[in-house]
Amino acid sequence: MEKGELQCKFGILSRPDGSVMLSEGNTTVIAGIYGPVEVKMQKVLIEKAAVECHYRPKSGLPGVEDRFYESIIRNICETALAASMFPRSAISVVIQEMQNSGELISCAINAACLACLDSGIDMKCMFAAVSCFLGENNQLSLVPPVNRKEIKATFVFVFDNICGKIIASHTDGKFSESLYEEALYICMNESKNIFSFFKKSLFEREEKGKKK
Amino acid sequence: MAVEYKTLHPQKYYNYYLANNIRPDGREFDKYRPIVLNVNSVETADGSAICKIGQTTVICGIKAEFCRPKAETPNEGFIVPNLELPPLCSPKFKPGPPSDQAQVLSQLIADIIKNSNCVDLKDLCLHPDKLAWCLFIDFICLDFDGAIIDACIIALMGALKTVTLPTVDYDAALDNKLVNIEERHPLKIYSTPVSTTYIIFDDKYILTDPTVEEENLCSGLVTIVLNADEVCCVHKPGGTALNEGQLFDCIQKSKKRSKYINELIVSAVKALN
Amino acid sequence: MSTKIGDFAIPGDLFTEIKSHKGVTIVGPGLRRNEERPNSLFITQPGKLCFKAPNVYWIEGRRKRYIPKKGDLVVGIVTKKAGDTLRVDIGSAEFASLSLLAFEGATKKQKPDAQVGDLVYAKLLNAHKEMEPELVCIDSYSKAGRLGLLSNEGFLINLSPLQANRLLDVDNNPLLRTLGRKLVFEIAVGVNGKVWINAKKTKDVFTIIKSLELAEKHSDKDIMHSCRKIK
Numbered sequence: 211m212e213k214g215e216l217q218c219k220f221g222i223l224s225r226p227d228g229s230v231m232l233s234e235g236n237t238t239v240i241a242g243i244y245g246p247v248e249v250k251m252q253k254v255l256i257e258k259a260a261v262e263c264h265y266r267p268k269s270g271l272p273g274v275e276d277r278f279y280e281s282i283i284r285n286i287c288e289t290a291l292a293a294s295m296f297p298r299s300a301i302s303v304v305i306q307e308m309q310n311s312g313e314l315i316s317c318a319i320n321a322a323c324l325a326c327l328d329s330g331i332d333m334k335c336m337f338a339a340v341s342c343f344l345g346e347n348n349q350l351s352l353v354p355p356v357n358r359k360e361i362k363a364t365f366v367f368v369f370d371n372i373c374g375k376i377i378a379s380h381t382d383g384k385f386s387e388s389l390y391e392e393a394l395y396i397c398m399n400e401s402k403n404i405f406s407f408f409k410k411s412l413f414e415r416e417e418k419g420k421k422k
Numbered sequence: 423m424a425v426e427y428k429t430l431h432p433q434k435y436y437n438y439y440l441a442n443n444i445r446p447d448g449r450e451f452d453k454y455r456p457i458v459l460n461v462n463s464v465e466t467a468d469g470s471a472i473c474k475i476g477q478t479t480v481i482c483g484i485k486a487e488f489c490r491p492k493a494e495t496p497n498e499g500f501i502v503p504n505l506e507l508p509p510l511c512s513p514k515f516k517p518g519p520p521s522d523q524a525q526v527l528s529q530l531i532a533d534i535i536k537n538s539n540c541v542d543l544k545d546l547c548l549h550p551d552k553l554a555w556c557l558f559i560d561f562i563c564l565d566f567d568g569a570i571i572d573a574c575i576i577a578l579m580g581a582l583k584t585v586t587l588p589t590v591d592y593d594a595a596l597d598n599k600l601v602n603i604e605e606r607h608p609l610k611i612y613s614t615p616v617s618t619t620y621i622i623f624d625d626k627y628i629l630t631d632p633t634v635e636e637e638n639l640c641s642g643l644v645t646i647v648l649n650a651d652e653v654c655c656v657h658k659p660g661g662t663a664l665n666e667g668q669l670f671d672c673i674q675k676s677k678k679r680s681k682y683i684n685e686l687i688v689s690a691v692k693a694l695n
Numbered sequence: 696m697s698t699k700i701g702d703f704a705i706p707g708d709l710f711t712e713i714k715s716h717k718g719v720t721i722v723g724p725g726l727r728r729n730e731e732r733p734n735s736l737f738i739t740q741p742g743k744l745c746f747k748a749p750n751v752y753w754i755e756g757r758r759k760r761y762i763p764k765k766g767d768l769v770v771g772i773v774t775k776k777a778g779d780t781l782r783v784d785i786g787s788a789e790f791a792s793l794s795l796l797a798f799e800g801a802t803k804k805q806k807p808d809a810q811v812g813d814l815v816y817a818k819l820l821n822a823h824k825e826m827e828p829e830l831v832c833i834d835s836y837s838k839a840g841r842l843g844l845l846s847n848e849g850f851l852i853n854l855s856p857l858q859a860n861r862l863l864d865v866d867n868n869p870l871l872r873t874l875g876r877k878l879v880f881e882i883a884v885g886v887n888g889k890v891w892i893n894a895k896k897t898k899d900v901f902t903i904i905k906s907l908e909l910a911e912k913h914s915d916k917d918i919m920h921s922c923r924k925i926k
Binding site for chain 1: 522525526528529530532533537538539642644649651652653654655656657658659660661662663664665666669670673
């Protein structure tokens with residue numbers, strides 16, 4: 211039941227305003243954020259910043275499936291960022307997949323959150339994503355099974371850190387309603403650990419910045 | 423006067439109505455718009471349907487073509503859904519390559535088909551590693567007035583249930599196929615997923631089956647797809663956060679609708695025969 | 696979760712013990728009013744919650760991107776010349792505009808000779824989020840003071856806005872003063888993180904750049920300590 215270890219490294223890229231490399235177990239992504247920056251004429255919004263997300267898979271060009279993830283991450287970032295503070299500008303989140311062993315979406319979402327925090331851009335709340343897997347024996351687990359074929363269903367939940375409400379939910383596969391409820395509560399509990407990890411890493415970064 | 427007020431302060435205009443527990447189009451929060459389903463509407467397709475939810479209109483056509491199965495899955499065919507949002511259906515869309523929204527919705531439909539197992543891909547295989555059916559499922563939106571996914575899924579099920587495939591005799595040794603166009607058999611459908619869309623308005627009201635106006639003003643969207651008693655998709659791509667109670671409540675509401683839509687599809691298909 | 700002054704706060708935390716002076720509280724960067732609960736503030740940036748008596752609150756974050764503020768003194772790069780106005784890159788989301796008439800002694804006929812690529816040390820006259828930032832190189836008495844075009848001979852480096860602010864805080868950070876005793880140089884520190892340096896010898900410029908970069912990784916105390924040794 212123990213979830214794969216979380217590890218992160220801030221500021222690995224020099225050009226973006228915020229960047230992070232995040233590993234969850236064996237899944238690793240790099241996220242970078244630019245913002246607020248100049249916006250393209252067609253995309254300009256007069257009352258808030260236009261949030262865009264670019265997701266790059268490990269190899270090849272992004273496909274339709276990646277567009278789907280992009281739209282989810284974009285929507286989540288838009289919810290969490292205080293976009294109304296930067297009208298007529300753009301905030302762009304770039305995510306590069308490095309290694310995927312199952313919990314890619316949740317790792318990408320968490321990396322997006324850490325990158326936003328690293329850049330110091332104003333946010334309404336933080337967000338944390340947790341993946342939960344339904345194995346062959348109808349057991350819910352936070353660790354992806356080694357054999358992908360054993361996965362009957364995958365749940366990804368994203369929570370905020372103010373009241374622990376659900377920002378996003380994405381599911382894959384068929385399941386009963388009670389299993390969905392169960393998965394939700396397991397993920398909700400786990401999200402608290404992720405938030406404390408976020409806080410701990412940010413605090414360490416702050417301390418490191420001072421002493422070194 | 424009301425018209426001017428609506429253009430100037432659409433959000434406030436809606437809030438006045440919603441505070442009195444009614445929507446500007448006269449519906450209560452959890453009421454649906456009327457649904458019209460017509461199956462086998464396109465003669466040239468192997469299966470087709472038109473679905474109207476209120477003003478939202480989606481036409482779905484299915485075309486079966488031969489193809490070779492992938493090496494990883496030698497005994498499975500393919501299903502390729504694609505949603506087109508032409509400029510005709512809404513001023514939001516421009517001509518040109520598919521917009522991000524169209525791609526995202528196409529992917530969601532593909533996920534729903536895969537998750538619900540409504541078609542067994544193995545049924546589409548004619549000869550392992552040699553010949554299989556590829557179902558191209560094309561959706562064209564004619565009028566974009568909200569809850570597009572709901573309409574697509576109803577049209578999809580209507581169309582799938584009317585798909586007939588010609589009988590094929592395949593000689594693997596000679597790589598020779600004999601297609602008997604006259605003798606057609608229906609495709610086996612294992613389940614009927616039903617999707618219901620909800621929006622969160624002004625962070626507090628949850629409205630069922632939104633119109634496009636409501637969707638544009640809303641602060642969050644939830645799509646729930648049920649498959650008989652099972653859930654096969656709870657899709658909430660960001661937006662205002664909900665607590666678990668509200669989410670479960672939406673699932674409960676969807677259950678009732680799922681039954682009703684199942685009956686609708688069955689009766690539409692029955693009327694055809 | 697309620698936060699206290701001096702604590703490390705993260706977005707989503709709540710701060711409730713607000714002190715006001717004559718019914719007024721000044722809220723700085725990184726904090727946002729909570730509409731649902733009056734008399735509380737939401738934290739929107741990770742960083743230390745700071746307070747200055749009697750009623751000023753802000754978050755000391757480590758933001759890299761510069762957000763223009765009215766009255767800030769910045770160093771910018773001229774990127775475009777259009778008629779009487781210059782477009783200046785000050786590191787914010789949008790280029791700032793600088794009128795050629797906003798230099799000391801400039802008239803319609805006699806304008807300063809600013810070329811694309813030149814550096815200016817200017818003051819933000821206007822920095823509203825809804826409008827493009829506007830720069831001037833004169834004060835309200837039409838005097839340039841130290842503002843204006845910077846010589847082409849100097850070097851430009853980019854620091855984080857936080858580091859630039861630390862350099863300017865000469866009371867607590869004696870780095871620039873100490874360097875000034877040892878070397879002869881000119882420096883213009885913009886709060887946007889762009890720093891222009893010029894000295895007679897290129898070697899001196901590199902020494903300064905190196906020391907500024909090193910200082911970024913040390914605390915004020917360490918710097919004060921090392922500066923004392925140099926004396």
